[in-house]
Each structure stands twice: as C-alpha cells, then as structure tokens.
Amino acid sequence: MKSSRLALGFILLSAITLSSCLKKDYAGPPDKSGYDPMLPVNATIQKVLNLLPANYPSTSVSPVRIDSDWTISAVVVGDDKSGNLYKQIVIDDGSTGLAVLIDAYDLFNDYPVGRKIYIKLKGLYIGTYHSLPQLGYTPDNTGAISGIPGTLAENYLVKANYPNTVTPIKVTFAEIAGGANVALENRLIQIDSVEFVAGDVFQPYAAPAPSSGTSLDLEDCSSTVVLRTSGYSNFQSALTPSGRGSITAIYTVYNSTAQLVLRDTSDVKFTGPRCDGAVFIDPSKVVFNEDFQTVNTNNEILSTPGWTNYAETGGVLFKGGLLGSATKFAKISAFSTGSATVKSWLITPAINLDGATNPMLSFKSDDGYDNGATLKVYISSNYSGSGDPSTSTWTELTGFTISSGHTSGYGSQFISSGFKSLNGYNGSIYVAFVYEGSDPAKTTTFELDDVMVSKD
CATH class of the missing domain: 2.40.50 (OB fold (Dihydrolipoamide Acetyltransferase, E2P))
Known part of the structure; x- marks a missing residue:
C-alpha cells in the first residue's frame, strides 16, 4: 500500500562528497608487517584543521598550504576497497578525522582499514569540499584541492604497522x-x-x-x-x-x-x-501482489484487472477506495443499500504456486463503524476464473488478523493479517474475500489492501 497515513522522510539529492569510479582488480592482501618506523609526531589533525578559518563549516574557503615541518600519525578508518570512496582514504588520530586525497587507484592495497600511517604535511594543502575538510595536493585551476600524485604518495605518506583495531x-x-x-x-x-x-x-x-x-x-x-x-x-x-x-x-x-x-x-x-512492527517482503520472493493502484475515483465500482467482483446476494459490489492521491484500496459496506441480506465476493486472478516453496498469503485491512458484518477468506483450486463462484469448491482460511471493533469511526491505519501458509496447494489457486452483512443491522465497512502471496 502506498500509504499516505505514514509520512515518509524526504530524500535529499545533493551531489556526493565521496563519489567513486571503477576499481582495478584487487592486487593482493595488504602487508601485515608489525613494523612501525616511529617517526617523530609534532602535530595533530585538529592542529591542521585550525589552519582553516574559524567559520569554514558555513562558508567556502580557499585551500591553505602547509609550510610547517609537521608530521601526524593516524589510523585508516575508511578505504576504497568497495568503490564507495574514490581516490581517497579517511584517517583518524583519536581526536578527529580527515579525508586524504590521493590520485591513485586501489589505495586499500597500501592503506587498508586498520593501517597506521604517518603523513609529512609540509607542501600539502588543507581545504574543504562543500564544507567537508580534505587534505591534498596543489589546487587545480578551479581552486579545488587535487589528489596527491600516486608517484609522490610515498614522499608524504609513510606506512606503519597493520592491522590496528578500528572502533567506531x-x-x-x-x-x-x-x-x-x-x-x-x-x-x-x-x-x-x-x-x-x-x-x-x-x-x-x-x-x-x-x-x-x-x-x-x-x-x-x-x-x-x-x-x-x-x-x-x-x-x-x-x-x-x-x-x-x-x-x-x-x-x-x-x-x-x-x-x-x-x-x-x-x-x-x-x-x-x-x-x-511493519513486515516487508523481498520483491524477489513475491508470487502475487495487488495494491489496487488502478483505482482512480473514490467509491467507483472496483474493476481491478483479472479480479472477479461478484454480488451473490443483495446486489452490493466491492468499490474502490481513495485517500489522498496515494492510498488506494478495495472496500465494501452494506450501509444504505436497503438489502436485508448481502453476500459479496472479491476473487483474485489465478495465482500459480508451482515451484513456490512454502507459499504464504497476507493482506492488510481496516474497518469502520463496526456493527457485526464479517469479512472472511476462502481458497479454491477449481474456480473457473470468472462468474458465479458458488459452482466451485471453496475452503475457508482462518487464523488471520482482520481489523474489527472500530464502532465509531475507522482504524488509524491498515493492519497486517499475518501470514497464512498455503502449503499443500499447487498449480493455480484463487483467493476470495467474502463480505456478509445486512442493512440496517450489519453494515460494517471493510477496507482491503496489499493482497500478497510470497515464498521462501
């Protein structure tokens, strides 16, 4: 159900800071040497960040060249192995972090997550990309920091021991x-x-x-x-x-x-x-699904393709329901029909269960002004696919949770029926939702949505 009763979060479409590109083949496992050259460290990442203007998070800044003989040490916490980081690694010295741009591929071979490194900072630049700090090489003609050339990387980055524990x-x-x-x-x-x-x-x-x-x-x-x-x-x-x-x-x-x-x-x-508490089904495991998105107008006679809408007694058919522009469903009520006996069927198209391991039936429902009408679920393997269902054999499926008890209005949302196993059935089956009520005694409105058969 494309429910408008739950407000979904917005999806931001800003460009990615850490875009990526195709990776070369993995060249081999990283060196697991325990060697640490123990270079003298006289700076921290925070000291480097302090070279930026104090208001850098809220304004664009020009890259700042580092002219001091500073050396930092840190551990790699993010590399390019998955391709989600492109020509960069992310390091952390225990107090803060920094993205380091390197113009080379497969950086994870030399600088995998968990590698301790030293960086000789003199001659490098600190700047930002849309407010995110980055360390790199000479700015290009747009003013953006470039990556440290791969051929020069070892002049600035010194590998130390690996692996080190990385704790988020x-x-x-x-x-x-x-x-x-x-x-x-x-x-x-x-x-x-x-x-x-x-x-x-x-x-x-x-x-x-x-x-x-x-x-x-x-x-x-x-x-x-x-x-x-x-x-x-x-x-x-x-x-x-x-x-x-x-x-x-x-x-x-x-x-x-x-x-x-x-x-x-x-x-x-x-x-x-x-x-x-909502349960979602992996789309690859869905055998049949109907969310009634073909409904165009509230209270129109339901004519969902492939479905059979049949009034056995009382002349009452299922109708389309519409809340807002996205919440669409099937509904039925005996209210104001003048029919002392109402029995109506809404039947799925043929659902093929061949090859479906542990097929399960589920749906969602809501009720309004409940005064005793019922909605039941049946299954048949010999229905013709159209017309009068009474000439076929139907077996009631029980054990579902069907919305009920809202006597003075409607439920706040559709509720899940839970899952009913259809093991024992194969080939083509039909599922029917059967409403029984009367006017004026039993006129409950039932709303139905997200009818699904899934498999393991």
Missing part, C-alpha cells in the same frame, strides 16, 4: 540528524536502533553508474538522516534491508546537510523489528 564512535541519532556536526566530520561512527524509511526498503543502495550517487533516508522512528552511496560502489545493486538495527559509516557533510557514507554493506546490521 557510538553516537545518538540526535547528534547527527539536526544538521552538520563538525566534531564528527570524517569520523567512523556507529548508530543503533535505526532503519531505512519505508519508501527506501528493498531499494538498490544507488542508481548504477554513471550516476554520481544516490541518497536514501535512515530514520530513528521520527527524524531522518541521509545515507549517500556512489553508483560505482561494488554494492550499488544490493537491496537495502527492511529491519532495524545498527549502522557503521563515515560521517560526512555536504554544505549543512549530514550524510553517512558506507564502507561496505557488512556495516549494516538491520535484523530487528521495525519501529511500527
């Missing part, structure tokens, strides 16, 4: 969702109890290249923050999970907008239940 900083959602947090820029963070907004569930992490990147929204049940992913990442086509849990990512900004950048999908651990 645990932060609350409130610390990142209210706009840019300068203290966390270019740092590896972990946030618990988050999920993708409903509209971004089971979506590719990014549009394919040459798209520079795609923004998806994460939420903590109320506020949202952007996850930005390159179209060149090797997990671009992977689908986002539906659950809730923790995510580890590099915190970046684009102007005043906070953006998280994944190192890899192994940093996404969304296995718990969602905030609202």
Whole structure:
C-alpha cells in the first residue's frame, strides 16, 4: 500500500562528497608487517584543521598550504576497497578525522582499514569540499584541492604497522540528524536502533553508474538522516534491508546537510523489528501482489484487472477506495443499500504456486463503524476464473488478523493479517474475500489492501 497515513522522510539529492569510479582488480592482501618506523609526531589533525578559518563549516574557503615541518600519525578508518570512496582514504588520530586525497587507484592495497600511517604535511594543502575538510595536493585551476600524485604518495605518506583495531564512535541519532556536526566530520561512527524509511526498503543502495550517487533516508522512528552511496560502489545493486538495527559509516557533510557514507554493506546490521512492527517482503520472493493502484475515483465500482467482483446476494459490489492521491484500496459496506441480506465476493486472478516453496498469503485491512458484518477468506483450486463462484469448491482460511471493533469511526491505519501458509496447494489457486452483512443491522465497512502471496 502506498500509504499516505505514514509520512515518509524526504530524500535529499545533493551531489556526493565521496563519489567513486571503477576499481582495478584487487592486487593482493595488504602487508601485515608489525613494523612501525616511529617517526617523530609534532602535530595533530585538529592542529591542521585550525589552519582553516574559524567559520569554514558555513562558508567556502580557499585551500591553505602547509609550510610547517609537521608530521601526524593516524589510523585508516575508511578505504576504497568497495568503490564507495574514490581516490581517497579517511584517517583518524583519536581526536578527529580527515579525508586524504590521493590520485591513485586501489589505495586499500597500501592503506587498508586498520593501517597506521604517518603523513609529512609540509607542501600539502588543507581545504574543504562543500564544507567537508580534505587534505591534498596543489589546487587545480578551479581552486579545488587535487589528489596527491600516486608517484609522490610515498614522499608524504609513510606506512606503519597493520592491522590496528578500528572502533567506531557510538553516537545518538540526535547528534547527527539536526544538521552538520563538525566534531564528527570524517569520523567512523556507529548508530543503533535505526532503519531505512519505508519508501527506501528493498531499494538498490544507488542508481548504477554513471550516476554520481544516490541518497536514501535512515530514520530513528521520527527524524531522518541521509545515507549517500556512489553508483560505482561494488554494492550499488544490493537491496537495502527492511529491519532495524545498527549502522557503521563515515560521517560526512555536504554544505549543512549530514550524510553517512558506507564502507561496505557488512556495516549494516538491520535484523530487528521495525519501529511500527511493519513486515516487508523481498520483491524477489513475491508470487502475487495487488495494491489496487488502478483505482482512480473514490467509491467507483472496483474493476481491478483479472479480479472477479461478484454480488451473490443483495446486489452490493466491492468499490474502490481513495485517500489522498496515494492510498488506494478495495472496500465494501452494506450501509444504505436497503438489502436485508448481502453476500459479496472479491476473487483474485489465478495465482500459480508451482515451484513456490512454502507459499504464504497476507493482506492488510481496516474497518469502520463496526456493527457485526464479517469479512472472511476462502481458497479454491477449481474456480473457473470468472462468474458465479458458488459452482466451485471453496475452503475457508482462518487464523488471520482482520481489523474489527472500530464502532465509531475507522482504524488509524491498515493492519497486517499475518501470514497464512498455503502449503499443500499447487498449480493455480484463487483467493476470495467474502463480505456478509445486512442493512440496517450489519453494515460494517471493510477496507482491503496489499493482497500478497510470497515464498521462501
């Protein structure tokens, strides 16, 4: 159901700070040497950042050349192995982080996550890209910092011991969702109890290249923050999970907008239940699905392609329901029909279960002004596909949760029926929703949506 009853978070479309490009083949495992040259360290990343104007997060700045003989040491917390970072690594010295631009591919071979490095800073530049600090080489003709040439990288970057433990900083959602947090820029963070907004569930992490990147929204049940992913990442086509849990990512900004950048999908651990308890089905496991999006007008006689809308007694047919422009569903009521006995059928098209392992039926429902009418579910394997269903054999399916008890109005939202196993059925089957009521005694309105058969 394209529900308008739940406000989905907005999706930001800003350009990515950390875009990516195609990677060369992995050249081999990183050196696991325990050797540390123990270069004298006389600066910190924060000392380097202090060269920028105090108001750099809110204004564009010109790159600043570092002329002092400073050396910093730090550990790599983000590399380019997945392709989501392009020609750069992200380092952290324990107090803050920094993106380092290097004009070379496959940096993870020399500078993998967990590698300690020293950087000789004299002659390099510190600047920003849309407010995000970056360390690099001579500015180009646009004023943007360029990457340290690959052939010169060893003149500035000195490899030390590997591996070192990299532990993300645990932060609350409130610390990142209210706009840019300068203290966390270019740092590896972990946030618990988050999920993708409903509209971004089971979506590719990014549009394919040459798209520079795609923004998806994460939420903590109320506020949202952007996850930005390159179209060149090797997990671009992977689908986002539906659950809730923790995510580890590099915190970046684009102007005043906070953006998280994944190192890899192994940093996404969304296995718990969602905030609202909603259950999503992997699209690849859907055998049949109907969300009634062909409804155009509220209260029109329902004519969904392939479905049978049949009034057995009382002349009452299912109608289309429309709330706003997106919430569309089937509905029925005996109210004001003048029919002492109403029995109406809404029957699916044929659903082929051949090859479907553990098929499960589910749907969503809501009720209004409940005074005793019923909505039941039946299944048949010998229905003709059209016309009078009474000439076929139907078996009632029980155990569903069907909305009820709203005597003075409607429920606040559609509720899930739960899942009913259809094991034992194969070939073509039909599912029928049968309404029984009367006017004026039993006139409950039932609304029906998201009828689905899924499989393992």
